[in-house]
Amino acid sequence: xxxxxxxxxxxxxxxxRLRELGEAGEDAEILNPDARHHIGVGLVHxxxxxxxxxxxxxxxxxxxxxxxxxxxxxxxxxxxxxxxGTVVVGGNAGAVAGVAIRGAEIVIKGNMGSRAGQVxxxxxxxxxGNASFMAGTMMYGGRIVILGRSGEKxxxxxxxxxxxxxxxxxxxxxxAMEIDISSDEVASLQDFLDRHKIPFNGHFRKVxxxxxxxxxxxxxxxxxxxSCTQASVGGFWNEKTKEDIEVKAVTGRYRxxxxxxARAVPHFNDIAFRKEIAPDADALSKVNLAMTLGDRSGxxxxxxxxxxxxxPMSYGALSRSTKLALGIASRLSGIAENxxxxxxxxxxxxxxxxxxFQCLSGRLGWNVxxxxxADAIEIYISQGAKPGLGGQLMASKVTPELAxxxxxxxxxxLRSPSRHPDVLGADDLVIKIEExxxxxxxxxxxxxxxxxxxxxDDIKIAFKDGFDFVELDGLQGSTGAASAEVIxxxxxxxxxxxxxxxxxxxxxxxxxxxxxxVLMGGIKDGVDAAKAIAxxxxxxxxxxxxxxxxGCISCMRCQxxxxxxxxxxxxxxxxxxxxxxxxAGNIHRFLESMRWQMAAIVHGLGKTDVRQxxxxxxxxxxxxAAAITGLPFEDRS
Amino acid sequence: xxxxxxxxLDGCQHRGPDSTGFALYADGADxxxxxxxYVGEGAEAAxxxxxxxxxxxxxxxELLAGEQVGGSFAASVRHAGDVRxxxxxxxxxxxxxxxxxxLEIVKDEGTAHEVDARYHLSAIxxxxxxxxxxxxxxxxVRPEAAHxxxxxxxxxxxxxxxxxxxxxxxxxxxLEKLGFEFRTDNDSELIAVYLAKKLSDGASLKxxxxxxxxxxDGTFSFLVSTGNEIGYAKDxxxxxxxxxxxxxxxxxIASEEVSLNRLFxxxxxxxxxxxxxxxxxxxx
Numbered sequence: 060x061x062x063x064x065x066x067x068x069x070x071x072x073x074x075x076r077l078r079e080l081g082e083a084g085e086d087a088e089i090l091n092p093d094a095r096h097h098i099g100v101g102l103v104h105x106x107x108x109x110x111x112x113x114x115x116x117x118x119x120x121x122x123x124x125x126x127x128x129x130x131x132x133x134x135x136x137x138x139x140x141x142x143x144g145t146v147v148v149g150g151n152a153g154a155v156a157g158v159a160i161r162g163a164e165i166v167i168k169g170n171m172g173s174r175a176g177q178v179x180x181x182x183x184x185x186x187x188g189n190a191s192f193m194a195g196t197m198m199y200g201g202r203i204v205i206l207g208r209s210g211e212k213x214x215x216x217x218x219x220x221x222x223x224x225x226x227x228x229x230x231x232x233x234x235a236m237e238i239d240i241s242s243d244e245v246a247s248l249q250d251f252l253d254r255h256k257i258p259f260n261g262h263f264r265k266v267x268x269x270x271x272x273x274x275x276x277x278x279x280x281x282x283x284x285x286s287c288t289q290a291s292v293g294g295f296w297n298e299k300t301k302e303d304i305e306v307k308a309v310t311g312r313y314r315x316x317x318x319x320x321a322r323a324v325p326h327f328n329d330i331a332f333r334k335e336i337a338p339d340a341d342a343l344s345k346v347n348l349a350m351t352l353g354d355r356s357g358x359x360x361x362x363x364x365x366x367x368x369x370x371p372m373s374y375g376a377l378s379r380s381t382k383l384a385l386g387i388a389s390r391l392s393g394i395a396e397n398x399x400x401x402x403x404x405x406x407x408x409x410x411x412x413x414x415x416f417q418c419l420s421g422r423l424g425w426n427v428x429x430x431x432x433a434d435a436i437e438i439y440i441s442q443g444a445k446p447g448l449g450g451q452l453m454a455s456k457v458t459p460e461l462a463x464x465x466x467x468x469x470x471x472x473l474r475s476p477s478r479h480p481d482v483l484g485a486d487d488l489v490i491k492i493e494e495x496x497x498x499x500x501x502x503x504x505x506x507x508x509x510x511x512x513x514x515x516d517d518i519k520i521a522f523k524d525g526f527d528f529v530e531l532d533g534l535q536g537s538t539g540a541a542s543a544e545v546i547x548x549x550x551x552x553x554x555x556x557x558x559x560x561x562x563x564x565x566x567x568x569x570x571x572x573x574x575x576x577v578l579m580g581g582i583k584d585g586v587d588a589a590k591a592i593a594x595x596x597x598x599x600x601x602x603x604x605x606x607x608x609x610g611c612i613s614c615m616r617c618q619x620x621x622x623x624x625x626x627x628x629x630x631x632x633x634x635x636x637x638x639x640x641x642x643a644g645n646i647h648r649f650l651e652s653m654r655w656q657m658a659a660i661v662h663g664l665g666k667t668d669v670r671q672x673x674x675x676x677x678x679x680x681x682x683x684a685a686a687i688t689g690l691p692f693e694d695r696s
Numbered sequence: 697x698x699x700x701x702x703x704x705l706d707g708c709q710h711r712g713p714d715s716t717g718f719a720l721y722a723d724g725a726d727x728x729x730x731x732x733x734y735v736g737e738g739a740e741a742a743x744x745x746x747x748x749x750x751x752x753x754x755x756x757x758e759l760l761a762g763e764q765v766g767g768s769f770a771a772s773v774r775h776a777g778d779v780r781x782x783x784x785x786x787x788x789x790x791x792x793x794x795x796x797x798x799l800e801i802v803k804d805e806g807t808a809h810e811v812d813a814r815y816h817l818s819a820i821x822x823x824x825x826x827x828x829x830x831x832x833x834x835x836x837v838r839p840e841a842a843h844x845x846x847x848x849x850x851x852x853x854x855x856x857x858x859x860x861x862x863x864x865x866x867x868x869x870x871l872e873k874l875g876f877e878f879r880t881d882n883d884s885e886l887i888a889v890y891l892a893k894k895l896s897d898g899a900s901l902k903x904x905x906x907x908x909x910x911x912x913d914g915t916f917s918f919l920v921s922t923g924n925e926i927g928y929a930k931d932x933x934x935x936x937x938x939x940x941x942x943x944x945x946x947x948x949i950a951s952e953e954v955s956l957n958r959l960f961x962x963x964x965x966x967x968x969x970x971x972x973x974x975x976x977x978x979x980x
Contacts (some may be wrong), residue, residue, distance in 0.1 A: 066961070091961070094953035111955065112964040131964035132965070134955060153939065154937065154969075155968060170968075170969075174932035174934070190968070191972065210971065318819060486711035515833075516833045523713070
């Protein structure tokens with residue numbers, strides 16, 4: 060056994076040593092831990108780590124196959140997201156113990172803090188003392204065992220899994236209920252306790268999901284809905300409004316739909332380039348569009364042939380074939396793809412040249428193995444289509460295959476949590492980012508996805524928290540499913556978002572593109588991209604535009620999974636219609652058209668590099684756009 | 697005590713690198729007040745100090761000693777009569793960080809060690825104190841926006857708070873109608889004034905804190921101190937961290953155990969985390 064002394068060594072260095080020891084098959088002992096954070100994060104080898112004292116936040120987090128023994132206490136999020144492995148804590152654990160575990164055994168000899176086991180998928184979390192408030196909230200599977208007393212709201216909004224309590228329950232949470240325990244379960248629990256040498260001779264009560272909130276009661280009628288792309292939606296009373304009212308008269312609730320906002324807001328159409336553009340068929344060879352993205356902290360950046368990315372869209376919202384087509388197209392165009400919420404599928408990883416792996420609140424499909432295969436890591440805080448809310452995936456799309464990769468029960472109307480279990484403020488976020496950096500050896504860029512709401516505050520926090528870049532999503536951003544109320548009425552337009560973001564960066568003294576903003580939300584072509592970059596964006600990302608290029612007919616059935624083109628569906632019959640190679644080619648050609656447009660504009664304005672585009676190149680065409688952007692308003696009519 | 701607070705704040709500086717602040721309590725006398733102003737530097741400071749002296753004289757207060765330390769002006773003052781009108785008058789005269797018989801608040805841009813280098817805090821002996829590290833999101837990282845906050849108008853009451861009070865304006869309007877003044881839009885100042893009002897109405901610190909859990913909406917973990925007591929309150933959602941260690945010698949409370957461990961290097965501590973919706977107090 061090798062001894063590492065944190066009195067004379069940083070956690071970062073100690074973790075690097077632990078990874079080497081893991082590969083070499085040697086165990087380790089940590090002296091003088093003094094409650095420091097991130098001890099042992101990112102280990103993926105069968106190593107035993109003994110911590111002689113207390114550990115801080117995320118001890119043993121994002122690991123697979125290791126064993127940890129901590130003599131005393133641990134901070135928030137012990138064993139975060141462990142795939143397989145064991146953690147034994149001699150003392151107390153802080154909040155969100157065992158958060159998002161996918162198969163671990165975690166034993167806490169003392170008490171544990173609030174929200175233990177939040178969004179866990181599988182494995183066992185044992186607390187020998189008392190559990191605080193909301194243990195098992197939003198858990199999807201696995202079991203929580205509490206030998207002492209449970210605090211209030213036990214199992215609040217749990218979706219799956221079981222909670223066993225021996226010492227009394229202060230109160231049950233919403234949609235949790237107590238049921239009888241079987242003798243097989245008792246035997247299995249006793250076996251677990253015996254294996255970890257925990258003496259016990261009491262009786263368990265069992266709590267499970269009551270099933271009252273897993274599905275919407277009345278489904279929306281399966282109409283051929285009014286498309287957001289139709290002009291008729293522009294008026295006051297129109298076909299879309301009428302349809303919404305008719306559907307609500309059936310369901311008695313908000314509508315859930317895909318796509319972005321259906322109404323007009325000031326956008327890139329409302330600004331223009333100030334100068335005449337001199338056409339040149341050979342512009343592409345005369346300007347530089349290539350860039351790197353994400354080297355602010357010294358990580359290996361993404362290398363983009365042009366300032367365009369594919370926006371984050373999940374396997375789940377989209378079919379596997381569509382994710383593959385996006386991956387192929389992104390590779391052919393030399394740009395980066397993004398997993399979105401639902402985990403990384405191996406074929407997507409293989410096809411995409413560069414892939415960003417997204418971490419959301421539900422930690423669906425999130426795991427250290429895929430983090431290490433990614434080219435960049437992104438933490439999702441919110442998105443333009445529904446700032447403040449988590450993802451929605453209707454039951455028709457939650458197939459057994461999809462549920463398995465996400466680690467959730469199949470066939471539920473999946474509503475992801477609206478906030479991260481372990482990030483409740485900018486100060487927590489700093490510690491979370493550091494965990495990601497430890498798990499990936501500080502080698503991968505870490506970005507944040509933000510829906511445009513309080514952009515100034517959010518961008519300043521992102522800058523101070525050290526993100527390598529930001530993906531900023533305006534009101535027009537689309538989604539696979541969200542309530543129409545938030546799609547239409549929450550957030551600020553993309554145009555306003557980039558202006559506020561650049562102002563915020565100026566105010567905190569950031570250098571140009573020190574933390575690049577990747578702007579998205581209604582970017583429809585290379586002209587929009589060039590305008591966004593002239594306003595200060597580092598790059599843009601396209602989602603809906605790429606889907607339309609790849610066959611989307613805007614049939615407005617994304618949320619229901621009835622997409623006839625095989626894009627926003629998990630129905631194999633529908634997906635069969637999708638020709639991955641053909642659509643990958645279409646998406647690729649569309650991306651190349653963006654490249655050509657950007658090159659033509661850059662060259663036409665007498666510049667040689669896309670980064671030379673600036674505000675002086677632009678004018679506003681409407682008073683509203685002028686007010687939002689501060690660009691001069693010239694009436695060209 | 698200054699040294700201990702510096703060590704604890706250094707331990708959690710990752711939560712807020714922009715500014716660091718201290719509320720320190722030393723022995724005092726009933727007819728003497730310590731006032732700590734932020735005056736800046738150079739000509740700006742000279743103007744502020746002249747103005748402070750003018751208003752002190754105007755209010756019949758005797759300036760016993762005055763010293764410029766870092767960007768602050770520390771005044772020792774003899775004053776008889778109501779504290780609130782006096783405190784408001786001084787607060788209108790200059791940026792007043794704290795007023796009390798025992799309390800002094802020192803806060804500025806930079807880390808705990810940087811603020812210590814400017815204000816010489818490590819040598820300070822005292823009975824109890826609060827500290828705070830801040831991540832600023834507003835336009836400028838200004839010293840007066842840093843924590844701890846003084847309960848404007850009340851002697852010796854200070855607060856540090858992590859969280860967000862969502863019924864801020866409701867309580868601010870209520871308190872303003874009763875004649876209380878606020879010098880910032882910060883919800884920490886609101887909690888301080890809210891508690892100070894309860895205390896001045898005769899409530900115990902325990903009672904005031906218990907009431908605050910009912911009255912304050914949102915997420916919060918806060919620590920409050922008076923001349924003789926220190927206490928905490930934690931919201932019912934348990935969204936903000938708080939952990940404590942208690943020995944025969946001291947009680948220490950922090951966001952993270954790593955801060956507590958700075959006082960006891962190499963030792964595994966027997967800590968506990970306050971339960972949701974609970975309060976606690978200690979007196980000296």
